Amino acid sequence: MTDRFLKRYSYNITANDFMSAGKGSSSIKSNLKSLGIDANIIRRIAIISYEIEINIVIHSFGGKLHCDIYENKIVIVSEDIGPGIKDIDMAMTEGFSTATDSVRELGFGAGMGLPNIKKYSEGLEINTGSTGTLIIATINL
Amino acid sequence: MIIKEIVDIVKADVLTNYNDGNTELKYGFASDLMSDVLAYARSDSLLITGLNNPQVIRTVEMLDINAVLFVRGKVPCSEVIELAKENCITILATEYTMFKTCGLLVMNGMKGLEIDD
Ligand SMILES: Nc1ncnc2c1ncn2[C@@H]1O[C@H](COP(=O)(O)OP(=O)(O)OP(=O)(O)O)[C@@H](O)[C@H]1O
Ligand SMILES: [Mg+2]
Numbered sequence: 490m491t492d493r494f495l496k497r498y499s500y501n502i503t504a505n506d507f508m509s510a511g512k513g514s515s516s517i518k519s520n521l522k523s524l525g526i527d528a529n530i531i532r533r534i535a536i537i538s539y540e541i542e543i544n545i546v547i548h549s550f551g552g553k554l555h556c557d558i559y560e561n562k563i564v565i566v567s568e569d570i571g572p573g574i575k576d577i578d579m580a581m582t583e584g585f586s587t588a589t590d591s592v593r594e595l596g597f598g599a600g601m602g603l604p605n606i607k608k609y610s611e612g613l614e615i616n617t618g619s620t621g622t623l624i625i626a627t628i629n630l
Numbered sequence: 631m632i633i634k635e636i637v638d639i640v641k642a643d644v645l646t647n648y649n650d651g652n653t654e655l656k657y658g659f660a661s662d663l664m665s666d667v668l669a670y671a672r673s674d675s676l677l678i679t680g681l682n683n684p685q686v687i688r689t690v691e692m693l694d695i696n697a698v699l700f701v702r703g704k705v706p707c708s709e710v711i712e713l714a715k716e717n718c719i720t721i722l723a724t725e726y727t728m729f730k731t732c733g734l735l736v737m738n739g740m741k742g743l744e745i746d747d
Contacts, residue, residue: 507683510688514692515691518692532673532692532693532694535692536692539689593663596662596664596685596686597663597685599665600665601666602665604669605669
C-alpha cells in the first residue's frame with residue numbers, strides 16, 4: 490500500500506459547546522466503519538479524534554477537525570484559533586491540565602488527553618503559538 | 631456478568647436496553663472523569679458513573695463500550711437518553727452510591743481493570 494491520499498472529512502468545532510462536542514468524532518467513526526477499517530484501529534482513531542475535539546472545545550476559541558484517509562494511514566488534523574499550548578513538555582505530561590473547575594465538573598481536565606493521543610498514534614506533531622494550535626496525529630493501517 | 635444480573639444486584643432501572651441478554655460484561659470501570667475512562671477503560675466493560683451529561687455517552691461510543699450504569703439516583707437527562715438510543719447503548723440507573731454499587735458488583739464476581747503502564 491502507498492501513501493496515496495484518498496479523501497478528507499471535515500468538521501467545524503465550536504468552543505464551549507458541550508452539547509455538540511463529540512459529534513465530529515462520532516461522524517468520523519461511522520465513516521471509517523463504512524470504509525471497512527478494522528474495529529480496533531477505528532477505536533484508536535476515535536479516542537484520538539475525540540480527545541482532540543474536546544481540547545478544541547475546552548481550550549480554544551474554536552476550530553476545525555479533519556480526518557484524512559490515505560491508502561496506508563489515517564491522519565487526524567486539527568487547526569484551532571486560540572491561546573495555544575504554553576509549554577508542550579508540560580502539556581504532554583500525564584496529569585498536567587489548565588482546565589477550570591467548571592470543565593472538571595463536566596468530566597474533563599485530568600490532563601490525560603495529549604498523553605493518550607500520543608499513546609494511540611504512531612506519529613504526533615504539534616505546532617502551537619499565541620494565535621492557535623495545529624495537531625497532526627497519524628495512525629498506520 | 632450479564633445485564634440481568636447487574637440489574638438484580640444493584641436494583642437498577644433499565645432505561646434503554648440493547649443487550650441481547652447473553653453479552654458478558656467482564657469488567658467494571660467506575661469514574662466521574664471521562665478523561666480517565668478514555669485513558670483506561672476496555673470495550674468489554676460496564677461504565678459506572680455519577681456524571682450526568684451527553685459526554686458520558688460520547689465517551690463510551692468512542693470506546694465501543696455498550697452499557698452505562700448511573701449511580702446515586704441520577705436520572706439521566708433527555709440528551710443522554712437520546713444519544714444512547716442513537717448509539718444502541720444500554721442505560722441502567724441505581725439509587726445506590728458509587729461505593730456501594732461497586733462493592734456489590736465486586737462481591738458478586740465482577741472484575742476491575744488492571745492499569746498496565
Ligand atoms: N487546542 C488547545 N489549545 C490550547 N491549549 C491546549 C489545547 N490542547 C491542549 N492544551 C493545553 O494542554 C493541556 C493538556 O492537555 P490534555 O488534553 O492532555 O489535558 P486536559 O485537556 O487539560 O484534560 P483531559 O484531556 O484529561 O480532559 C491543557 O490543559 C491545555 O493547557
Ligand atoms: Mg484534553
